[in-house]
Amino acid sequence: MGDFFTIELLKATLRMTAPLLFAALGGLLSERSGIMNIALEGLMLIGAFFAVAGTSWTGNPWLGLLIGVLAAAAGAAIHAVWCITFRADQIVAGMAINLVAAGITAFLVQRIWHKAGGSDSVQKLPNITSGMSILVPLAFLLVPVVWYFLFRTRPGLRILAGGEHPQAAESVGINVSRYRYLCVILSGVMAGLGGAYLSIGDLSYFTLDMTSGRGFIALAAMILGGWTPLGAMLATLLFGASQAVQLQAQAIGNFPISPDLLVAFPYLLTLVALAGFVRHVTPPAGLGKHATSG
């Protein structure tokens, strides 16, 4: 086992964690403002696709990143319109965006590159060390940034107030809807970063459904982390580590535990935590509730 837990495993863990962490921080912002964001999965996929498409159009991966993030933010804005202005069911709207994202990216891949499975290779973002994208440290840097913004700034505290008790926040003159729009769109930016990381940070191309449930995992990690940035980071590290160990176990072979069970472990842990066995996980009290004014 000595050569199993290597520096490579640690790096793989950070690489697998980064996209989850971006999305989890996005989900955190949205949920703390009071809007459930099941659409993270689809928004990541949109970010991943448009980052590659943008890089392919402009020839510059940084512009590609910008286009990917903007596309995901636009998708998030649709979610916001439906959830906040139309007062649609937040879960229904989120699932719809996931379906649209999966379909539209597959459709556009076919239109642009005339093949079914994915895009051509494009130039990727630079690495900081071998095999590790520059976006990996950014994901971890965003943890204290999000924490400071939410818990130490005036808009952040207003967001929290609107998420806990929208009516009370409205009554003291906070425009809850405006802050919710801001947070949902920011969650799209974060999910877009996570998706772009997958396509032009870690790899250099887009494949169909390349997020493969990471948006949902991020949501679970955010909950496992008790709706706090630090907790979300620790929880995403757990999911990331289990994926890294699984990859390593598959590469090495004859690992004592089945890789399927290894990967299943964080899901099981989240389930157990949700059932209240590990510690209390309390969502923002105003989650899913509409503010009084449109």
Add this chain to the structure above:
Amino acid sequence: MPRISSMVIVNIVNILGSIAAIIVALLAGAVLISIAGQQPVEAYRALLDGSINGKRAIAETLVYSCPLILGGLSFAVALRAGMFNIGIEGQLMIGGLAAGLVGALHLGLPLYIHLPLALLAAMAAGGIWGAIPGAMKAFSGAHEVISTIMLNYLAYRLTAYVVQKTGKWLPVQPSLQATKKVVPEARLPRILDGTRLHAGIIVAIIAAFVLWYLLFRTTFGYKVRTVGLSRGAAAYGGINWGLTITLAMLASGILAGLAGAGETLGLQGRQYTAPQGYGFTAIAVGLVGRNNPIGIIFAGILFGALNSGAPSMQADAGVSKEITQVLQGFVILAVAGFAVLNNSSLARKVLTSGQSRRRDRAAAIGTEPDVEVRAGPPAL
């Protein structure tokens, strides 16, 4: 206004709303296809042609409808109780796995024993997988959306794990990432010569009528609907909320398990490990069917047609078949967006004629307020 006529109006408004949602989605899809530089009219014509033109096309539409109707029913019974079951995909897979394992055993039993046995195994497995998030919500308030997502992934992993178990008594085939072939005595028989149409569609339609009876003609159904409309009113009426949502999720899982069994015993002949995504389309089916079992039969056939016509659309009009997935998403968005109209003052006046209308989740996305809810204590 007499109660019956207001219910009729509600049903008509719901049907018109679903049709309008489909039209809006098709128009939005047409815009998208045009932007991509293709011909929407041609695409839709090929889609329609591929789904209803001829015996084979219609049979294929019904083949695709089978898991979608059962999945839609699964979604509906949970939502009637106020539970958002997005774990249908996992319950479907676990049900299919159980059906595949039981169906692949060489038991030497006749069809009329082995097939029901395999179906029961699927219902039991799916039911357990569905009841877990219900019970979790009842006991600790764990949000069902997250627990069902986790159970989806656990279902995928469990299936992948089980089919790798070589050298055991389990009838699995690791080389195929699947269970062994279901024996003929456990197959849902083909019901139309020269097509893949199997008896699963009959199971689905029977299930729809059973669920309709259960929801609208039994005490259990009354409790489920009451709990879904208002937890507070249900508590006021002495209904056990936790038990009711758990049972509704059990029923939901049973139906999803049946959907999985239909695929395994009827279509594929074995359970594979790759998720098919029917559990998510089922949400669209349930919503367009307005959570009404009879409406869901029609919605299921509609989405089945979308799936079965997609290859023709790709072959004849060159529009890639994934656009149908976009259309499904658009339909859901349209239905969800129309809830704003439902809540608007005009619709409220027409629909409720002076009664106060509850605005919780079940009502907001289009279930009719046909349970008389008296003023009770505030929601717990």
